[in-house]
């Protein structure tokens with residue numbers, strides 16, 4: 001039997017085999033460098049989605065399922081292209097789903113099992129410790145559509161014991177092609193100089209095994225310092241979810257996301273109650289915590305009176321990065337802050353924070 005965890009650093013072998021940590025503050029798939037991943041705090045994601053839902057007074061489940069369905073379908077189409085795809089679709093649908101369930105565990109999304117499957121008809125799944133119901137339901141739905149070559153719908157609910165139950169079933173007819181499009185365009189990646197000390201056995205950054213604990217059976221990853229659960233999620237997927245929300249709910253969504261994340265981060269920092277260095281060097285050090293998570297690379301800080309501008313190369317999602325910086329500003333200055341940012345079209349974003 002092969003070892004599932006690295007005996008030296010404790011990181012699951014599958015995780016380190018399938019991902020690369022780049023000096024530019026990004027994580028990408030080993031077999032496809034254009035596919036970026038990020039280690040996201042599960043509380044942060046839940047908190048943003050719940051808060052948006054609360055502020056606008058409607059549930060977001062359907063929008064999230066839809067955004068995830070599109071991303072997962074897109075991802076699977078790329079994976080199952082060519083002859084391999086033809087063979088897999090014809091003979092090995094069930095195997096593909098079993099492999100996907102392993103991925104769900106590896107990414108920290110929970111423990112997924114397929115409970116029933118009828119080709120071209122439906123697929124039932126059960127997930128314990130599911131990180132997010134609509135996200136997982138959308139993922140499975142998109143994969144089902146790609147493997148079966150049909151359109152499908154997903155229903156899900158939680159059992160009283162907390163197990164997430166999902167049924168994906170084929171739906172009639174075809175979806176107009178434009179409905180499967182999305183607007184996210186990957187940004188050019190700027191190079192960086194972060195040096196990770198790598199595990200000599202599995203080549204994952206040593207800091208990963210130092211700072212996180214992995215339970216592959218439960219599909220749960222935790223940050224040791226905070227005890228918070230984290231997940232690995234695609235940068236494209238995340239941008240699609242928030243892009244879809246902005247498309248459906250209005251252009252004020254990105255600023256709202258910044259505010260929600262700012263408030264959460266400021267509170268987390270205040271609860272730690274440590275004296276924090278708010279000099280330019282202090283901001284750079286703080287921004288450095290983004291790297292291991294694949295969220296980007298803080299490269300420059302400028303102060304101008306009470307306003308501060310932080311440049312982040314390769315940011316995973318500008319509004320959440322802006323909230324991350326603004327929360328630090330609030331917690332260290334004791335002043336209410338507002339943030340603005342530039343789109344990372346050239347590969348970096350400049351976030352400016354000042355008193356509100």
Ligand SMILES: [Zn+2]
Nearest residue numbers: 006009199202
């Ligand atoms: Zn290792």
